[in-house]
Amino acid sequence: MAISYKKLWILLIEKGLKKTDLKELCQIGPATLAKLSKNETVSLDVLQKICKALECNIGDIIDYIPDKD
Secondary structure (H helix, E strand, O other): OEEEOHHHHHHHHHOOOOHHHHHHHHOOOHHHHHHHHOOOOOOHHHHHHHHHHHOOOHHHOOEEEOOOO
8 A cells, every 4th residue: 555645745836835834834743744755654633734734635635556466
């Protein structure tokens, strides 16, 4: 299973924000921001903070990419 936050980065660009802006808006730590940058899993609480700050739904920031068999 793979997670992609590509939609999140596109949304930030559309809103004229940088990753550091996201960190401040959502009050997340640098380690969490690094995990997002590496498409690693983060807690649902973090995803909720991002959705609230960017006024979007979870599907607007994350994609699930199934493993190829």
